[in-house]
Amino acid sequence: MSVLSKPYFHCEEAAFAHLEAALWPQGPVCPHCGSMGKHYDLRKTRLGLRKCAEKACRKQFTVKVGTVFESAHIPLAKMLQATYLMCSSKKGVSSHQIHRLLGITYKSAWFLTHRIREAMRDGSLAPMGGGGGIVEIDETFIGNDRTKKPKGEKKGRGYAHKHKVLSLVDRDTGQKRSMVVDDLSAKTLLPILKENIAKEARVMTDEAGQYGKLSATFTGGHGFTRHGQGEYVDLVDRTIHTNTIEGAFSVFKRGMKGVYQHCGKQHLHRYLAEFDFRYNNRVKLGCGDTERTERAMRGIVGKRLTYRGSRVAA
Incomplete structure (x- = not known):
């Protein structure tokens, strides 16, 4: 039935x-x-x-x-x-x-x-990666070529005018946390990472410059892969990768492009909450559709x- x-x-x-x-x-x-x-x-x-x-x-x-x-x-x-x-x-x-x-x-x-x-x-505020766990960090861009740009700026296929999203995935617990950010500079991201990730955590990123000084912040260490060179998993230490968060982004992107198609920045935080909720209560973590719905109702x-x-x- x-x-x-x-x-x-x-x-x-x-x-x-x-x-x-x-x-x-x-x-x-x-x-x-x-x-x-x-x-x-x-x-x-x-x-x-x-x-x-x-x-x-x-x-x-x-x-x-x-x-x-x-x-x-x-x-x-x-x-x-x-x-x-x-x-x-x-x-x-x-x-x-x-x-x-x-x-x-x-x-x-x-x-x-x-x-x-x-x-x-x-609204969870508990730091991720407690006890030296691994936390993957990555960013993505949401919008399309019709996304409104500042007045006078030329149209094009760049990403500077798109909405910026920062996401974290705790590899041990399988939990994901996403937020809209104004820019991807180290000055903007570092305070957010300090607030959301435990100091003893081990962090994983790509080779982006804004993550260059994370090893001085997180005592568990900082591993990174060089996506620009086609490296997605470190050949020596196979735990160094961001494939988990990339997989989560793929579902998010398909939903935003294929189902919702367009989203204004003022609403993006709720769409992120929706995708985070389903990811954090997925079947792999023992939560089926009915239980997921019950949790949403609570x-x-x-x-x-x-x-x-x-x-x-x-």
């Missing part, structure tokens, strides 16, 4: 019950005051509605309050379908496809997909994205 035939993808009552079980495993929690188990059941008035019994609160709530789904006018069952589709599609699914599949407007589908991407952002709590806010840089 298809996963998408499950009741909570089609019935609103089942959808609310499923989300409540995921977010409230020990019973309803008031999102306004945090009290547990003290509420009035108003579900006969409106599906999923409850009222806090604390005298200092007395506010009404549903499981969607305090999450990225708050105030959404799309049926919850359809939002759960969209979450599953985005989590199970290796290279993403476009807002136009969501609009056609779920029978909602393109504007609603666009906003919904951004809500789900916001839920996928984990990530909706404590986040809010308004339509106006999703139109500008976050």
Whole structure:
């Protein structure tokens, strides 16, 4: 039986019950005051509605309050379908496809997909490469020849006008972390690397000049390959390569070019979060489509994205 035939993808009552079980495993929690188990059941008035019994609160709530789904006018069952589709599609699914599949407007589908991407952002700050682990570092460029350039600059096929993305992959844990950067100078990248990578880590890069002084920063050492000379794995030490992160970039590039086709810089951080989330919760790490979707749903709590806010840089 298809996963998408499950009741909570089609019935609103089942959808609310499923989300409540995921977010409230020990019973309803008031999102306004945090009290547990003290509420009035108003579900006969409106599906999923409850009222806090604390005298200092007395506010009404549903499981969607305090999450990225708050105030959404799309049926919850359809939002759960969209979450599953985005989590199970290796290279993403476009807002136009969501609009056609779920029978909602393109504007609603666009906003919904951004809500789900916001839920996928984990905000992890733990340093990578702890205990002397290996961390691969590389950068890539996103955009095409139609990407807007500064006024007066000649058009061409260079990469200076494209969006710059820096990514890190912890080879031991299989976790990936990506961020948009303004430029790729050592002055810009080094503080970011120090903040995200443990000092004892062993780092791997290509021969780019901005990585030239990493051995003085990370005590585990700095290995690099000379891609310009056709070297992708060191012939003496086979652990020196950036093939892991190159493979992750290949999926990201195919998704951005083949599925999403264009992305403004103000939204790129959420697309990076989407691809990082799927990479960090992939089958190789023991996480299937259903479990990946459950993890994304647990990530909706404590986040809010308004339509106006999703139109500008976050």
